[in-house]
Amino acid sequence: xxTADIVIVLLGVVTVGSGVMVVGTRQIVHxxxxxxxxxxxxxxxxxxxxxxxxxxxxxxxxVGAVVVLLLFGVMLTRAPIGRSDDLDSGNRxxxxxxxxxxxxxxxxxxxxxxxxxxxxxxxxxxxxxSATIGASLFRTWVLPFEALSVLLLxxxxxxxxxxxxxxxxxxxxxxxxxxxxPRRRGDGPLARRRTRGPDDEDTIVLARIDEEV
Amino acid sequence: xxxLAAVAVLxxxxxxxxxxxxxxxxxxxxxxxARHLRHTAPESGRARGLARxxxxxxxALVAVLPIAASTVLTAVIAVVQWQAPKVRTGTLTVVQxxxxxxxxxxxxxxxxxxxxxxxxxxxxxxxxxSVAYMRDDPRYSSYAAFISLFTAAMLLVVLSGDLLVLYVxxxxxxxxxxxxxxxxxxxxxxxxxxxxxFLVTRLGDVGFLFGIFVLxxxxxxFQIRTVLGHVPAMPHTxxxxxxxxxxxxxxxxxxxxxxxxxxxxAMAGPTPVSAxxxxxxxxxxxxxxxxxxYPAFLFAPTSLAVxxxxxxxxxxxxxxxxxxxxxxxRVLAYSTISQLAYMAGGLAVGTRxxxxxxxxxxxxxxxxxxxxxxxxxxxxxxxxxxxxxxLRIAMPVTFWSMTVGFAAxxxxxxxxxxxxxxxILSQAWHTTKQRGPExxxxxxxxxxWLVLAVGLLTAxxxxxxxTRTWLVTFFGERRTPADARxxxxxxxxxxxxxxxxxxxxxxxxxxxxxLRPELxxxxxxxxxxxxxxxxxxxIWNRDPALDPVRMLGPVRPLLRDGFRVDAVYTVLVVRxxxxxxxxxxxxxxxxxDAAVEGTGRGVRRLGGLLRVTENxxxxxxxxxxxAGVVIxxxxxxxxx
Amino acid sequence: xxxxxxxxxxxxxxxxxxxGVLARRNxxxxxxxxxxxxxxxxxxxxxxDMRWADRLHGGQVLTLFxxxxxxxxxxxxxxxxxxxxxNRQTVDVDRLRTxxxxxxxxxxx
Numbered sequence: 001x002x003t004a005d006i007v008i009v010l011l012g013v014v015t016v017g018s019g020v021m022v023v024g025t026r027q028i029v030h031x032x033x034x035x036x037x038x039x040x041x042x043x044x045x046x047x048x049x050x051x052x053x054x055x056x057x058x059x060x061x062x063v064g065a066v067v068v069l070l071l072f073g074v075m076l077t078r079a080p081i082g083r084s085d086d087l088d089s090g091n092r093x094x095x096x097x098x099x100x101x102x103x104x105x106x107x108x109x110x111x112x113x114x115x116x117x118x119x120x121x122x123x124x125x126x127x128x129x130s131a132t133i134g135a136s137l138f139r140t141w142v143l144p145f146e147a148l149s150v151l152l153l154x155x156x157x158x159x160x161x162x163x164x165x166x167x168x169x170x171x172x173x174x175x176x177x178x179x180x181x182p183r184r185r186g187d188g189p190l191a192r193r194r195t196r197g198p199d200d201e202d203t204i205v206l207a208r209i210d211e212e213v
Numbered sequence: 214x215x216x217l218a219a220v221a222v223l224x225x226x227x228x229x230x231x232x233x234x235x236x237x238x239x240x241x242x243x244x245x246x247a248r249h250l251r252h253t254a255p256e257s258g259r260a261r262g263l264a265r266x267x268x269x270x271x272x273a274l275v276a277v278l279p280i281a282a283s284t285v286l287t288a289v290i291a292v293v294q295w296q297a298p299k300v301r302t303g304t305l306t307v308v309q310x311x312x313x314x315x316x317x318x319x320x321x322x323x324x325x326x327x328x329x330x331x332x333x334x335x336x337x338x339x340x341x342x343s344v345a346y347m348r349d350d351p352r353y354s355s356y357a358a359f360i361s362l363f364t365a366a367m368l369l370v371v372l373s374g375d376l377l378v379l380y381v382x383x384x385x386x387x388x389x390x391x392x393x394x395x396x397x398x399x400x401x402x403x404x405x406x407x408x409x410x411f412l413v414t415r416l417g418d419v420g421f422l423f424g425i426f427v428l429x430x431x432x433x434x435f436q437i438r439t440v441l442g443h444v445p446a447m448p449h450t451x452x453x454x455x456x457x458x459x460x461x462x463x464x465x466x467x468x469x470x471x472x473x474x475x476x477x478x479a480m481a482g483p484t485p486v487s488a489x490x491x492x493x494x495x496x497x498x499x500x501x502x503x504x505x506x507y508p509a510f511l512f513a514p515t516s517l518a519v520x521x522x523x524x525x526x527x528x529x530x531x532x533x534x535x536x537x538x539x540x541x542x543r544v545l546a547y548s549t550i551s552q553l554a555y556m557a558g559g560l561a562v563g564t565r566x567x568x569x570x571x572x573x574x575x576x577x578x579x580x581x582x583x584x585x586x587x588x589x590x591x592x593x594x595x596x597x598x599x600x601x602x603x604l605r606i607a608m609p610v611t612f613w614s615m616t617v618g619f620a621a622x623x624x625x626x627x628x629x630x631x632x633x634x635x636x637i638l639s640q641a642w643h644t645t646k647q648r649g650p651e652x653x654x655x656x657x658x659x660x661x662w663l664v665l666a667v668g669l670l671t672a673x674x675x676x677x678x679x680t681r682t683w684l685v686t687f688f689g690e691r692r693t694p695a696d697a698r699x700x701x702x703x704x705x706x707x708x709x710x711x712x713x714x715x716x717x718x719x720x721x722x723x724x725x726x727x728l729r730p731e732l733x734x735x736x737x738x739x740x741x742x743x744x745x746x747x748x749x750x751x752i753w754n755r756d757p758a759l760d761p762v763r764m765l766g767p768v769r770p771l772l773r774d775g776f777r778v779d780a781v782y783t784v785l786v787v788r789x790x791x792x793x794x795x796x797x798x799x800x801x802x803x804x805x806d807a808a809v810e811g812t813g814r815g816v817r818r819l820g821g822l823l824r825v826t827e828n829x830x831x832x833x834x835x836x837x838x839x840a841g842v843v844i845x846x847x848x849x850x851x852x853x
Numbered sequence: 854x855x856x857x858x859x860x861x862x863x864x865x866x867x868x869x870x871x872x873g874v875l876a877r878r879n880x881x882x883x884x885x886x887x888x889x890x891x892x893x894x895x896x897x898x899x900x901x902d903m904r905w906a907d908r909l910h911g912g913q914v915l916t917l918f919x920x921x922x923x924x925x926x927x928x929x930x931x932x933x934x935x936x937x938x939x940n941r942q943t944v945d946v947d948r949l950r951t952x953x954x955x956x957x958x959x960x961x962x
Contacts, residue, residue, distance in 0.1 A: 054916050077935065159929050
């Protein structure tokens, strides 16, 4: 077991552990924060694996943008900030069984398949540098890259269309009196503080989010 | 010649279609012309009346004119055939089939020419009569068209040169008969009678069709001439089977025992229909077909003996039943069965010419009697004999015409029935004594005895019921309303015209050796006739106000119901079939349906079980999908 | 370097994501779980890229693409979640049951 192995196992423990906390915690905001930990340790793993550029992109986009987006989502949906006991649905037991079974099958198969697979990490140093990846990206993969930019544009437009209330079907918005909000268990004071018009601010925020993406 | 015959067949056929589709339209087109004619017509009343009625009646024109043309054509054919007798044939095309080919063609010989002429004459008389009789009927157009179609079909049967084409005409007649009997279908009894007639004749037709197949397969051709040419070479069993099967159809169509029950009920149709179909033509088709295929029957004496037995039973039974009827038309219906049995008896004892002679004579006088009965019924307003009486003064033309008809029916000289009936009886007498031509098997002598004895008895009974009907209708106390008077001219004159052949047709037989009556047999049969008629007259003379049939006493209801054959059939056939049908319905409802519905319900319940998982929660679905993936991967890992 | 360690880590992270997708009630938490799964895949891609010393660096480039796609997906997913929230006033996955036939169990519109 080399040093790299030990480091990667330690980082893996952190990654998987924080991932389990993400899906197991009883506070939504904590879940987002645990996600940051998980992504960060994963970025560290990439560094250990000599993929530096990927690691920085991971930190920038995942930790910097995605998690922030998710936190915005948490706030905009008036999710309970504090501890709440009903974050898990009734499907929990089944989910646990399926997840454990998947893990068991995957781990068993992978361990049996790659028991003797080693690779020289030192020889790989430099293959993940931004120069190498950039060259590869803009030489070999330039066409998929451009296609991806079109996809991003489409996603941008889609997000705007979905979130703006003044375009699209009118029937929903012109409902004269909005249906009474169902009373939810664990509603925090945030949920009751809703006094202003719901949609205008959401749209602006989302548009800004998209720009950020 | 053949072209003439084909045109004669096709004219009524075309008339049927044109009348069915365009009849009322023609009426509309003709109305202005008729109005014009009315204004310019001469002042004499009759011509004016004709101008007023006839030209505006499109269906009538379409019905009458083609059949009149056909009559002329068949008359030409008959005359030519009389002067130069030979078989003329023509085949339009031979249709190749998978097995035996059949040809579409016509055969004209003396027999078919004469019968075709009879058919056309009677049909013409009936069509003219119907113009007046059915004047107020809203469905006259389709009625006349069906009569035309029927006439065409009958002519096809008569003139066809091929057994399958003959069968086509045979079946078209059957369906026309169904429609015409059921003309007043809104009456429950009428529609039932139509169905009964259709089903009973159909029962016989099945046998008929198979008979055609047997003969056609044995001769490897359906051409009648070819089949008859092959007859001497055919195995005896085949011949007997084929002819016996044909006899089924003949018994059905010609209303012979045991398939005769439809004919009396068929009187529910309009009277001209009864005259055309159930007296003069359709029922004669059966006898005609036997005559047409007579060589085949001659080589199968067994079939002729069976025919003789059937004829004997039908002859006497129907005559006795006719004696006891209350309904004028049913009297005539039973007498039709009885007279057709005479023809069948004549065929059974080996005289084809005699049978055809009687067919012609009977066609004339029975059409006359039916049309006359129609006049009487129109005048009286009822079918019942009890409502008639003393009509002699009020309806002289009808009275005299029907007198001729009854005389012919009873077999009194010099009317036609006398000659034709005696020909048959003489031939029966010959059959008892001597065998026929050398080259054919002998007809059993007992057949001759049977036909002779029963024929003589029937002659007496026939005379009795003819006399009784005649007396009760036209003599005695007047029971009708005072305004009963002669029928319209269009109805009166066909009746009178038919009286001529009914009276003089018999003398034509004097020209032939086969058909000339023999003196001794004539005397014997006349004695029987006089005995029957005289007895009835004596009984009636005692009290002219009463029906002479009262002397039958307790037997009368039995005879009136036609020996309760219908009741026997009800018990033997109808009830078991109905019970079986109900059983099938029951099984269908409680077993088959239950199985089907049970399957549906079971599947629903099973689906309900599965629907528990489809609760609308996507997480459940994804759980299922992923669990499935895990299981599949597991299976792949484990088994590979 | 032993290949099994990062690969097993990726498998466990993926399973954690599976559990989160299946068990979480809040739609935003479900989205987070999806991100976990995507990251597990990314780890795999990088590891195998390194193992085979791919000349085109397909694994790493694909990782970049997946990251971009994930960002777009989160953006769209959140837009959808917000739309649902606006219409239903809830983002609880197990209360959005109009897919099923039992109307009374789902949230009526």
